[in-house]
Amino acid sequence: MESKRQQKFAGVIQQDLAEIFQREGMSFLPNMLVTITKVRMTPDLAIARVFLSFFNSQDAALALSTIKAHSNEIRYKLGSRIRNQARVVPSLEFFIDDTSEYVNRMDQIFDKISKEPRQPDTEEE
Known part of the structure; x- marks a missing residue:
């Protein structure tokens, strides 16, 4: 369970990283849209x-x-944005958020189930 402090700082990091990727992300990922879906902070905010x-x-x-190859550059740009809000600029670990793939897979399963013929209820009363 994340504390309020972790959640608040994660929100700041998420917002600033989103602006960094929006404005300067094209330099290392051309023609690609990067969305920061979630940021989780360690308890020490490091x-x-x-x-x-x-x-x-x-x-x-x-x-x-x-992105991992450019993580030092991204961290530096983040540090210049949050230097007045944080004592230490956190190290950044990047992961792929596969939530949308999971949702699509579940939708396919539910569609497949809904297309199958329904079997009559076999309850005897």
Whole structure:
């Protein structure tokens, strides 16, 4: 369970990272939209686990490795934005958020179930 402090700081990190990716993300990921879906902070606020979703991407793993390669640059830009709000700029760990894939897979399963013929109830009273 995250504390209010962790949640509040995660919101600040998420908002600032979103602006960084929106304005400067095209330099290392051209023609791709990166969405920060969730940020989780460790209790000491030293590590930010950032979950990303990629749109217009053929290979999300390649996009993630590109972002990880630029993580020091991203952390530096984040630090310049939050320097008055945080004592220490957290280390950034990036992960692929597969929630949308999970939702799509569940939708397919439910569609498949709804198309199957219903079996009559066999309850005897």
